[in-house]
Amino acid sequence: MAFAHLHVHSQFSLLDGAIPIKKLAPAVAELGQPAVALTDHCNLYGAVTFDKSCKEAGVRPVFGAGLWVQPEGVAFEDPAGAFGGYHALFLIEDDAGYRNLSQLITTAIFDGIYYKPRVDLALLRRHKDGLIVLTSGMRGPIRGALAQGDPQTARARLEQLADIFGAEHLFVELQDVGFDGEAEANEGARALARDFGLKTVVTNNVHYLKAEDAPVLDLLQCIGSGVSLQDPDRRRPVTDQLYLKSEDALRALFPDDLDAIDRTVEIAERCHFKFDYKTYYFPASTPPDAEEGADTPGNWEYFYRAFPPPQDWGLPNPEERIPEKPDGAGNLNGYFEWYSKTGLTFRLKRVPEEKHADYWERLQIEFNIIESMGFAAYFLIVAEFINWAKDHDIPVGPGRGSAAGSLVAWAQRITDIDPLRFDLLFERFLNPERVSMPDVDVDFCQDRREEVIEHTRQKYGAAYVAQIITYGKLQAKLAIRDVARVCDLTFNDADRIAKLIPNELGIKLEDALREEALANLREGDPKVRRIYDLAQKVEGLTRQTGVHAAGVVVADRPLVQLVPLYRDGPEGGPVVQFDMKSAESVGLIKFDFLGLKTLDQIRDAVALIQRNTDQHIDMSAIPLDDAPTFALLQRGDGLGVFQVESSGMRELLTKLRPSTLDDVVALVALYRPGPLNSGMVDDFIDRKHGRKEVEYLLPELEPILRNTYGVVVYQEQVMQIAQTLASYSLGEADLLRRAMGKKKAEEMDRQKVRFLDGAKANGFDVDKAEQIFDLLAMFAAYGFNKSHSAAYGYVSYQTAWLKANHRAEYMAALMTIESANTDKILIYIGDCKRSGIRIDPPDVNHSFKEFDVPRADRQSIRYGLGAIKNVGSSAVDALIEARGAAGGRFRSFMDCLERLDYKRVNKKVLEHLIKAGAFDWTGHKRAALFEGLEGAISAAQRDQADKAAGQVGLFGGLGGAVAKPGFRPPDVPEWSDTARLGFERDAVGFFLSGHPAQAFKEEVDKYATCRIVALNRQTVEEVSVAGMAATIRQIRTKRGDKMAFITLDDETGSVECIFFSEAWANSARFFKEPAPLLVKGMLERSAEGAKILAESVELLTEIRERRxxxxxxxxxxxxxxxxxxxxxxxxxxxxxxxxxxxxxxxxxxxxxxxxxxxxxxxxxxxxxxxxxxxxxxxxxxxxxxx
Structure with a gap:
């Protein structure tokens, strides 16, 4: 005989289950139990992970969920505000049961929310097939009512369920978990089961694995309800028995119900539903005429409409006319090939004719692989939404990840990187020897990405498209904060603990204790120790759900037939309940619609340039050997340039001095910890500049490694070397690359034998081949995906070209995109000043929402109104509309106020415009404008009301205009310099019209070596500069010491000051509050600009007071x-x-x-x-x- 737990809540019963999903099946196997059910609250979040874990543990998985049933109907809402339904468990018996439970869960979430997601009896009747129902515990249809002495309600509810599900699919639960009234409830449940001819089943309402885990559930429930553990009025646990009990323990509890224990395994064996991990649900890939392979005009028309060619191919719009079917293009693969060949023909117009044969040969190779793997539809789906975006002027990135290695993708305009030009490998993207779904991640411009997602919804149907769920876990810092809150620790004390945990992705609380300060705090404070220990118990459990930032799934049928859906909030759209990996594993077609703001920058910069120069700029046709672009890169002028604007990357630019696009591509691959720490980057640079000889272990390696000066930089090079020396197929070589990257000893040994045997068969020296294999194994750990590097290197070059040739427009576009990031705006303004570009302050008569470059003066940038804080997009639009109306530019302060729409512009908006200096053109002092604003607005609104009432026309009839009083500024002193600059900082985040350090002119003149702008011209080693900290970035060194990078600015520019650990320990206190400072240190010069290795800091106020x-x-x-x-x-x-x-x-x-x-x-x-x-x-x- 045996037993199976059929009522189990994992971590996915959010904050009501303390079982880590991957630990459930091993724990069941350890108890010797053959099966286990997963029955989380109204979801199947963990089902796929649970399934795979069960298979590894040799345990039979049973899938299900707990649902709340509202007998009166889901529209019912108790006038008393109480939830009157009951809980029941639904186990999936077969495929029909899975579809029905998915529908029930989805409907409960979308249509049945009232305190909890609910279903009703009518819904259960429609979706009962393939489901087994258990009557749950004390909140179920009968046990709670029986415990409360209400057998009539229990009987009525059971009768309703029995009428729907029948005796074969409805079982009465018996539980003994330590709740009051259970004995009576069990006795009554047995009697009711006999009366209705139903069978009983023993369950344990499992919420944690072991009895000692009961406090963890209590802690989670307090976090979920937001109450303190010490709250005397909270619901406290009355039992520690909700754990994964052994069969013997349950037989001891239920000696008279042994049949109900044995029945658990019978039920589990009836539940034979299995996930299908082999079928893909491609949308719009099944044509109407006969089978998929039929080559018919009807199928051609279907595919031409479903996946129309891009507009710039010049082919008919399917809404107007369907062209005649080409030979062989009337089925899925045939249409896929026609689409690709047509696109390649257009692409090859820019490729020398003598190379065309290589492209056609490569295309056929890719056709064979794609079609044999059944992925033709995938390419057409991706091509459709990308080309729709391009046809609607939505910027799309040139590629991302390994997809750039596909010629088909380039031909279909999925990517814009020629894989043959960059020597990219298709098998790095799609390996016929390791079949998996292709993964094309697509970058769209940030502000129009949602349009492409909406197009996809409209095309395939809202029921067929959804976003992907994410699970927010109680990671280290969040676990500390949540536990501290329910333990009544103050926010500041919790924050103090959390901030001592290093900012490392996925760091565990146990590992964080390597931080000496954290370990000492935990050891020295019993309260902190308790919180830390409790946090470790909940760490890693699921806290909440969210929506994946980019992932979208599309299917060939309503998604609810394949997976239950969730909604993120009352107004949210559909979200599949499986995370990205689980969704893909059950055949859902996943696409990543990513937002890349660099594409917005490029688009906006090109629009400004075209407006100012009347030149049409095609960014896909810019010269790839542009001298100003490489000069900019070589001097490290990379601020604002995609991928190369960090200080480390800019320094690397000056060392590498890229002179070709291939160098830029390599730069993207090389700037990572592995290559930098291995000496590989230095080797690459020395070889490029002739300081080291470029050597090849074999002549056959030169064609593969020539562009990287003999250094193995890319994963593709590993694959090509294996192909050339050891006759690997590229599919095999991809497996070799993966093995080397994972460093699995057994697989590496097997691959080494294969490599050496292949090299020997090809006549190569075995010792030399072994040396090469070992080198590849070493480099493979650092090797980068060249396809991704080529795509992003190309975007990097495009942005460098824009900055080198149209600097003002590019910087204006850049600052517009970053307008919410004050720190970056300040850095970019400093970059503009250093290059001679003037930044004009905001002005309501001349500024636009965006940063703008006047056509008449392309060496200046006008500050954008949209970057002023607390102004907002709607208010800026209202200002510009008023300015553009019949009256033209505002003639005075009152003229402006009288023309504004006060539904969109309020007093706070105008206050911030005044603080930013946007009304300085009126000639009034800012203090007077600010103090007189309320009266001026009232006067303006009265004027608007008079006009609306027609009074202007009445007085106008007297023969002359009635003079209106203008703005009468109140007699108030102008703001001090300190106040003015402080208000500017409030409005825009930094100082516009001056700098606080200017108030200390005498001290600066006497004690500073020079202004910041002049640092590069200094000949001395030790310098002192005055300014204020614009940005502060603190890090920990490998030894655990703190150091900092400070951007110090004055009225002339900014400089990075590096504080090593000792200097930072002595100076950190000066940066707690904004204040003018004098920093002393050693001047470090480089092509990218000056830096100061700081040694000491003084406050200018203290210097003044002391001296x-x-x-x-x-x-x-x-x-x-x-x-x-x-x-x-x-x-x-x-x-x-x-x-x-x-x-x-x-x-x-x-x-x-x-x-x-x-x-x-x-x-x-x-x-x-x-x-x-x-x-x-x-x-x-x-x-x-x-």
Whole structure:
């Protein structure tokens, strides 16, 4: 006899199950049980992972889910606000049961949400086939009612279910897990089962693997409900018995129900549903005329409509006319070949004719592989949505990943990288000796990506297209924060613990303890230790669901027939309940619609250039040997250039000095930790520049390695060497590459024998062949996918070409795309200033939403209104519409306010425009505009109301225009420099019209070596520069020490300051609050610009306070009114310090007087004092320091 658990909740019963999905089947196998069911709450999230885990453990999987049933109908909502339904388990018996449970789950989520996703009896009746129902536990249809003394409700509910499912598919659960009233519930359940002729089954409502895991479930439930573990009013666990019990334990609990224990295995054996891992569900690939292979006009018309050729091929639009069927093009493979051949014919117009034969030969090879693997439809589907995007002017990337190695993809315009030009291998993409679904990831411009997804929905039908679910796990930092919250730790204390965990992807809490500060905190504080230990117990469990950023699946039938669906929020679209790997494994066709903002930048830059120059620019036809482009790359001018703008990459540019597109492609592959740390990059550079000889172990390697100077850089080179020396097929060679990358010893030994035997058969020296194999094995760990490198290297070159030849337009487009990233905008503005491009401030009369380059002055960029904080897209549109209306540009501040739509523009928007200086053109002071804004808006709205009421026309009839009062600025002092710059920083994130360091001109002139812009011209080694920290990036070294990279800026530019661990330990405190600083250090020069290896930091305020001997106040005699004297004395008395104050009084035609002020008025010479004195006399230049 045996037993199988049929009521089990894993981690996918979100925050109500504590069983890691991959541990369930091994635990069942360890107990010697033959089968187990997975019955999570209203989902099949873990079903595929569970299935594969069961197969590995030798356990029979049973699939199911727990659903909430609302007998009154899913439209019912209890007026008392309570949930009145009950819980039941549904086990999948066969294929029909899987489809029906998928439909029930999907309908519950999309149509039945009220507290929980619900189904009703009518829905169960429609979708009952192939399902076995268990009556669940204390929240089920009968046990809860029986425990509460309500047998009538229990009987009525069971009668309803029995009427739908019958005695063969409905079983009454018996449980003994430690809840109150269970004995009575079990007795009543047995009696009801007898009355209705039903059989019973023993379950244990499993939520964790072992009894000692009960506190983990309690912790998860507190996280889910957001209540404290210490909350006296919360529902607390009353049992620790919800674990995976042994058969013996259950037989001891149910000595009189042994048949109900044995029945669990009978039920499990009836559940014979299996996932189909061999079938692919390609949409629009089955034509109407007979079978798929039939070559008929009807099929040709079907495929031509389903997968129309791109517009620029000049073929008829299928909506207007279907051309006559070409020979052999009336079935799937035939149409696929026709489409590819037609596209290649167009591509070859730019290829020398003597090379055409190579292309046609390669095309046929790819046809044979693609068609034999059954993937012709996949290519046509991808080609359709990519070419639809291109036909609708939606930028598409030239390629991504290994797909760029396919000539078919290039012919069909899926990619724009010629694989023969770059020596790319198709078998790296699609290996006939390792059959798996092709994976074409596609980059679209960020702002129109959703249009392509929507097109796909419209084309195939909303029911056939969905996005892919993701599972958010309780990873290390999140686990700490969640556990700390329910343990009543303050946010700051939780944050302190979490921030000590290194920012490493997938880091475990156990591994994080290598951080000395974290380990010490845990050991030294019992409360922290408890939280840390609890967090480790929930770490890795699933917390929530989300939606994959790019993944979309498409099928040939409504997806609910293949997988249950989920919805991310009330307004969300359909999402398949399987994650990406699981969805692909059950045959769903997955596509990645990725957003690449670089494509937006290129598009916007080209539009600006074409507007300003009247030139048409085709980015696919730019010269690939452009001298200015390579000059830009060689000097490391890579800020804003795709893939090469990091400081490390820019430094590598200056060392490598790329001179060909192949060098740029190699650069993308080389700039990774493996090659950089192995010495491979240095070897590559030395060989390129002739400092090392380019050597080949065999002459046969030269054609393969010539473009990389004899260094194995790409995975494709490993494959080609194996093919050339040892007669590997390219499919075999791809398996060799994978084996080398994974370094599996057994497989490597087998491959080495194969390689050496092949080399020997080809007449090569075995010792030399072994040396080459060992070198390949070493390089394979660092080798990169050349197809991806070629595609992204090409985009990198395109952006470099734009920056080199149309710098202002490119930088404007770049800043528009990055307008929400203040740090990057500041860096790019510095780059513009260094290259002589002026940045003009925002101006409501001249600025647009985007950063713009005036046609008349292509050496300036006008700041974009869309980059001003708290303004928003709608408000900017309203401003520009008002400006573009009949009145033209605004004539005054009031003219602007009177023309605005106040449904879209509010006071806060206008305040931030004033702070940013966008109204400086009016001639009014910013402080006056700001203080008078509310009254001005009221006046403008009254004017609008008068116009709407027709009063303007009435007065106009008197024979002349009635003069309206203009803006009357209030009499308020202008903002101080500090206040003005602070407001600018509020509005745009940095300083536009000046810099706080300018307030310390005397200190900067005296103690700084130079301004930042002049650093590259310095001849000294040790320098001091003044400025403020624009960006701060702190990292940990390999030894665990902290160091930092600070971007320091002044009014002239910015410089990177590198603080090694000792300097950072002494200086970090100066960067806690924004403040003007003086940084001292060693100047490091390179082609990409100056850097400072920082040694020390001082606050400019402290320098001023420490080194100023006296404060001199310069006033005119006429300014010395009694009130001002009292105000000045009050200011001085409030600034307690050790610095003497003197009053310098100037009198017309009389001698100047300098008065030493009393000792009690000694002051602190800081910015606050200077501003306060300035406000007393309402003018600048009052104070000087000595």
């Amino acid at each position: 100023t001997r006296e404060v001199l106040i310069h006033v005119e005699h006429s300014e010395m009114t009694a009130q001002r004297i009292r105000d000045l004395e009050k200011v001085l008395a409030g600034s307690t310090g050790g610095c003497a104050a003197r009053l310098h009084v100037r009198q017309p035609e009389r001698a100047e007087v300098v008065l030493q002020l009393p000792e009690r008025l000694r002051v602190l010479p800081n910015e606050e004092l200077i501003e306060s004195i300035t406000q007393v006399f309402r003018r600048r230049g009052v104070v000087s320091l000595r």
